[in-house]
Amino acid sequence: MAYREVMADLTTLGRRIRHFRAEAGLTLDQVSDATGTASSHLSLIENGRREPRLSLLEAIAEALGVSAAALLDPSPPSARAALEIELERAQAAPAYRELGLPHLRPTRAMTDETLRAVVGLHRELDRRARRAIATPEQARQANTRLRHDMREVNNYLPEVEVLAQEATTRVGHHAGALTHRTVAQMADQVGLSIVHTDDLPHSARCVVDMDRGRIYIPPASIPGGHGLRSLALQAIAHQVLEHRPPEDYGDFLRQRLEAAYFAAACLMPRAASVAFLVEAKREHNIAIEDLRDxxxxxxxxxxxxxxxxxxxxxxxxxxxxxxxxxxxxxxxxxxxxxxxxxxxxxxxxxxxxxxxxxxxxxxxxxxxxxxxxxxxxxxxxxxxxxxxxxxxxxxxxxxxxxxxxxxxxxxxxxxxxxxxxxxxxxxxxxRRPEDGLAERWEGKGWASPRVRSHLFAPLPHGTYPGVDDRELYEFLESHAGLDA
The missing domain is CATH 3.30.450.20 (PAS domain)
Known part of the structure; x- marks a missing residue:
């Protein structure tokens, strides 16, 4: 991974430097003397407020008696540090900043129990914020904004096209129908394997276990035209596009659109599809059924x-x-x-x-x-x-x-x-009855409407709108037990 990509998480880097400094029994002033850097600058680095140059990072690592790679490891150095990092990120989120509350900095005097309680409160606030976001009205508004955005770019996403082309090229696919075996090879390219199961949560079309690198999909194609290849490719897309848990409903919809776009661009590669359609246009014979077949x-x-x-x-x-x-x-x-x-x-x-x-x-x-x-x-x-x-x-x-x-x-x-x-x-x-019909039949007819019950049913509240968190985590836990 490139140095610049690793440096994106300055908070974790700072915690790792502080952790190894404490293990070495060194003060900031001592590390300052060893590296020729002001202790105030080192403090900013440890607090995730400054990005060190690669040369300074190597000097810090030498002073602490560890490798630069150990400092750049993306995992928190301890359970305590993991909580502190999570608290830092929670307080940096827009939802917390809007409250106008002071920034709480965990001190050595703060116990782990207190820190866990504070982080737990932030988790619950975030969960409730996500629940409030997933309302039908806000979903419709977000969907409308996304439709307008896609109209502005003619429904074309060149960045996703390139990623799909790279993914299919790596497995040697350029034209024709994409086979299930090739999709499995594409999953393997991003560290995932495809597992068929018939006990998916009822609210999920597929589930990805990122810890074990599994894509769980049904054993047979599900109704509604969602083929198994497309399901697997959409799961792969979230990894390729580096999606994170959605911040809001609009983010969720955009991620879903991008994943579906990636899947379609893999199933129907741009170069082959465009060549096919250009020829059909030349012959004045464009037909969706031909592209489909x-x-x-x-x-x-x-x-x-x-x-x-x-x-x-x-x-x-x-x-x-x-x-x-x-x-x-x-x-x-x-x-x-x-x-x-x-x-x-x-x-x-x-x-x-x-x-x-x-x-x-x-x-x-x-x-x-x-x-x-x-x-x-x-x-x-x-x-x-x-x-x-x-x-x-x-x-x-x-x-x-x-x-x-x-x-x-x-x-x-x-x-x-x-x-x-x-x-x-x-x-x-x-919508308006023809002349005379309303006058003739008003008050003389009665109809029992077909009520769409789903309009009254709220979406299950969870990290991913429409997916029940409890069902999702119980599913992952049960399959983890089977794999053990």
């Missing part, structure tokens, strides 16, 4: 990957919409001006799309094994759309990829005769 992925994964590459490498603006069987949006992206349904906060997830859009019209077909092609006239212009329907847990869903009319010439299905007109967000289009 060429790389052995789901239709949803192929559509999402297309949104990553279309603007940056093909010069196409586009939109992607995932809609459940009742018409509600469960995922969306656009940079072509499609008027997505939005609530007062600008969020589209949970809103109902126009009944004339391809995303809903596709459900009405008797034969739903092939894609549904349609032109849709909207207040923002005409769009060409291709929609594939599927069956998930618990409802049916549709995946729509669309482009402005002028771009339809590059796509298969452009000869379709299907054309619809949508006036949304005008309420008269979908």
């Amino acid at each position: 060429a790389f052995g992925v789901t239709h949803e994964a192929a559509a999402l990957r297309f949104t990553n590459l279309a603007t940056e490498h093909l010069g196409l603006t586009l939109h992607y919409v995932r809609v459940s069987g009742d018409g509600t949006v469960t995922g969306a992206y656009e940079n072509d001006g499609l008027p997505l349904p939005l609530d007062a906060t600008g969020s589209t997830e949970g809103e109902v799309v126009c009944r004339f859009w391809s995303a809903r019209r596709a459900f009405a077909r008797r034969t739903r094994t092939t894609e549904h092609y349609q032109y849709t006239d909207t207040p923002a212009g005409t769009f060409f759309e291709s929609t594939q329907t599927g069956t998930g847990n618990p409802d049916d869903f549709s995946i729509t990829l669309g482009v402005p009319y002028r771009e339809s010439r590059w796509f298969r299905g452009r000869e379709t005769p299907w054309r619809e007109t949508s006036a949304c967000p005008d309420a008269a289009c979908c």
Whole structure:
């Protein structure tokens, strides 16, 4: 590891210097004399306030009778030091600074019991802060901000593309379907092994035991299009991208997006995917189903990957919409001006799309094994759309990829005769009853709604929103016992 990377954790370095100085029975003044450095400067280094030059670090190590590598070891030198470091970091966090409370510096007179109590309070404050963050309203706001951010960069993350390319190149994969064996080799590259188990916590799709280097995933593909390769690759991504426990809900969503992006970029490598799509565009025959079949992925994964590459490498603006069987949006992206349904906060997830859009019209077909092609006239212009329907847990869903009319010439299905007109967000289009119907039936009809019970169920509170900490840690403990 590079010297500059190690120096990022000055607090641990300072504690290790202090620890070895105490073991050597030396005072700051004595180390100062031996190194020719002011004792005040050494004190700042021990308190993590100054970064020593490599030459000074080597001089300190020589004075203490240890190696420079021993000082640069990233682990705390003792259990007491670990508590002191955790307290230092907790007090540096924004949540504590906002309280305006004084900085508590642990002294020699402070007992370990007192220190553990103070650190325990900080842990509980942090846990409660995370619990407060994971509310549906804040989650929607964070998701909206992330969608806007990705629109600004055309849904393209070049840094993640490079990391995915490096990861696949190391195992010799460049094109075609990524095999499970190759994914296992990629996991091995970052010190992880894949273990299949059928007792995962009900709130987790996969679990990583970083202590033992294990990725736990189901023994068979789970419903909803989340393949085992993608699950494992997302777990690998968190290691490659050096993710840490999320600071807030927005951080959690961004990490999840980056991990999914990395997985897709491994399953559908940029160079091979772009070459495939450029050729399809040249032949005026772009089709998501072809991209899907060429790389052995789901239709949803192929559509999402297309949104990553279309603007940056093909010069196409586009939109992607995932809609459940009742018409509600469960995922969306656009940079072509499609008027997505939005609530007062600008969020589209949970809103109902126009009944004339391809995303809903596709459900009405008797034969739903092939894609549904349609032109849709909207207040923002005409769009060409291709929609594939599927069956998930618990409802049916549709995946729509669309482009402005002028771009339809590059796509298969452009000869379709299907054309619809949508006036949304005008309420008269979908939500307001036709003239006379309200007057005729108001007060004469009664309906028992299908209540989505999950809307009333709070997310399990934990380090990772939606994952129950107790279940997670009990799972890890049980498997650690099996491995012992």
